[in-house]
Amino acid sequence: MKSxxxxxxxxxxxxxVDRKWWEIGDFFRRNSLWMxxxxxxxxxxxxxxxxxxxxxxxxxxxGPMATPRQADxxxxxxxxxxxxxxxxxxxxxxxxxxxxxxxFGSCTINGGIYHDSHAVINQLDQYIxxxxxxxxxxxxxxxVMNGFIxxxxxxxxxxxxxWKRYKExxxxxxxxxxxxxxxxxxxxxxxx
Amino acid sequence: MILLGVLVAFGGFVLQTSMGGVNRKIIxxxxxxxxxxxxxxxLDIFKLLSxxxxxxxxxxxxxxxxxxxxxxxxxxFMPVSNNIIAFPGYDNFxxxxxxxxxxxxxxxxxxxxxGNPLASIGVMRALTTMLAYEVPFMVIVLTxxxxxxxxxxxxxxxxxxxxxxxxxxxxxxxxxxxxxxxxLLGMLGKKPFETYIAPAELAxxxxxxYGGKQLGMLFIMHEITVFIEVALFVHLFLGGAENLLxxxxxxxxxxxxxxxxxxxxxxxxxDQVVVFFYKWILPLAxxxxxxxxxLGWVI
Numbered sequence: 244m245k246s247x248x249x250x251x252x253x254x255x256x257x258x259x260v261d262r263k264w265w266e267i268g269d270f271f272r273r274n275s276l277w278m279x280x281x282x283x284x285x286x287x288x289x290x291x292x293x294x295x296x297x298x299x300x301x302x303x304x305x306g307p308m309a310t311p312r313q314a315d316x317x318x319x320x321x322x323x324x325x326x327x328x329x330x331x332x333x334x335x336x337x338x339x340x341x342x343x344x345x346x347f348g349s350c351t352i353n354g355g356i357y358h359d360s361h362a363v364i365n366q367l368d369q370y371i372x373x374x375x376x377x378x379x380x381x382x383x384x385x386x387v388m389n390g391f392i393x394x395x396x397x398x399x400x401x402x403x404x405x406w407k408r409y410k411e412x413x414x415x416x417x418x419x420x421x422x423x424x425x426x427x428x429x430x431x432x433x434x435x
Numbered sequence: 436m437i438l439l440g441v442l443v444a445f446g447g448f449v450l451q452t453s454m455g456g457v458n459r460k461i462i463x464x465x466x467x468x469x470x471x472x473x474x475x476x477x478l479d480i481f482k483l484l485s486x487x488x489x490x491x492x493x494x495x496x497x498x499x500x501x502x503x504x505x506x507x508x509x510x511x512f513m514p515v516s517n518n519i520i521a522f523p524g525y526d527n528f529x530x531x532x533x534x535x536x537x538x539x540x541x542x543x544x545x546x547x548x549x550g551n552p553l554a555s556i557g558v559m560r561a562l563t564t565m566l567a568y569e570v571p572f573m574v575i576v577l578t579x580x581x582x583x584x585x586x587x588x589x590x591x592x593x594x595x596x597x598x599x600x601x602x603x604x605x606x607x608x609x610x611x612x613x614x615x616x617x618x619l620l621g622m623l624g625k626k627p628f629e630t631y632i633a634p635a636e637l638a639x640x641x642x643x644x645y646g647g648k649q650l651g652m653l654f655i656m657h658e659i660t661v662f663i664e665v666a667l668f669v670h671l672f673l674g675g676a677e678n679l680l681x682x683x684x685x686x687x688x689x690x691x692x693x694x695x696x697x698x699x700x701x702x703x704x705x706d707q708v709v710v711f712f713y714k715w716i717l718p719l720a721x722x723x724x725x726x727x728x729x730l731g732w733v734i
Contacts, residue, residue, distance in 0.1 A: 268485035275478040299468040301459070304475055309639040312489070312646030339646035340487035
């Protein structure tokens with residue numbers, strides 16, 4: 244990975260200061276990506292070698308996390324049936340805010356080998372914003388690691404703004420979700 | 436005085452966070468991995484503090500602050516070496532026992548305030564584990580207090596240093612050392628007794644609903660708690676420290692060995708934890724107490 248340097252703060256306009264702070268935050272965010280693995284698709288089999296001794300993603304500061312609240316990156320590993328899509332929308336909306344999504348395999352890009360199934364969605368990007376894709380059916384582990392490095396570069400260049408797009412175009416995403424799922428009801432089950 | 440106390444708490448945080456990163460690297464090397472950077476845990480904590488978080492109500496937020504404040508207050512009393520002690524005369528062992536409960540209860544309150552059933556199960560298991568390891572640990576510590584005729588940490592450390600080199604309670608009371616080390620694993624929430632965190636089973640237990648800033652504060656609290664517990668072990672069993680360097684070496688050894696031991700184990704179930712402590716560790720502790728106090732066999 245490339246080294247990181249901050250340019251010194253010179254002028255004191257509010258936007259500039261905010262931008263500097265955001266850059267500092269980005270440095271921490273990209274060096275400590277905690278993953279929430281949504282392992283319903285077959286690409287999930289590439290994650291164990293990426294996490295263990297063979298490729299060791301902990302050296303990038305990445306690690307698995309147990310709940311959506313704690314995680315930064317949502318890994319969608321492969322195809323999504325309508326049932327799992329509903330859960331992924333719930334999961335994505337629970338994550339705390341600078342949040343990123345990585346789509347694995349061709350299934351999340353254009354449906355892959357399931358493109359003509361009645362129960363499987365074709366483009367993940369229409370339902371939740373995806374920051375980085377790892378192409379391939381299946382992608383090999385080098386490609387997965389490369390996808391994570393790409394995500395880090397995107398965060399560094401302020402291009403991983405999927406969570407902002409989700410806020411700005413929320414009506415569009417919600418409409419797509421409702422078209423496929425009929426009902427999306429994200430609610431707090433524990434306080435009812 | 437107070438400044439030194441704050442410095443001890445902050446230094447404990449920095450020390451334990453670096454040690455945590457170094458130990459993650461050691462474990463990674465054991466598993467033939469490269470491992471994270473040594474300052475990875477700092478990155479994690481500052482990242483968490485930079486994120487936006489959801490709240491689950493007033494209790495949820497207040498409990499986190501209470502936990503962090505309680506633990507910082509506890510750490511301020513911790514003697515580091517013979518000279519570095521913020522409040523001389525106030526480093527009684529029981530001060531730590533009482534004050535550390537403030538942090539723990541704050542965390543339990545906050546976790547229950549989130550309303551998540553997994554958090555409640557986690558808190559329940561944490562308190563059950565505490566019930567299991569505290570009794571044998573207390574038996575050994577009371578033995579030490581009886582032997583050294585003081586319950587002040589620095590006085591216990593000084594009484595060990597007075598006996599010459601390596602006149603430590605971990606050697607004088609070998610069974611007690613084993614008991615205390617196993618209890619330390621339980622206190623730190625390390626592997627065989629990790630029941631209440633259990634990421635794959637309880638979705639990290641009490642921490643299940645935390646994200647962003649609250650989780651960051653809980654991480655800081657956790658690091659300072661580990662600092663307190665390991666420093667307690669160093670002072671009670673390893674003869675304290677004449678100076679800062681010796682403290683750092685002993686601290687690193689205790690924490691690294693605890694990590695190494697914990698990484699070859701799987702995870703007990705909660706009933707196995709309780710049965711293990713009451714069936715094997717508590718009798719060991721009582722045998723040690725009888726040997727030391729009534730038979731007087733202190734090596």
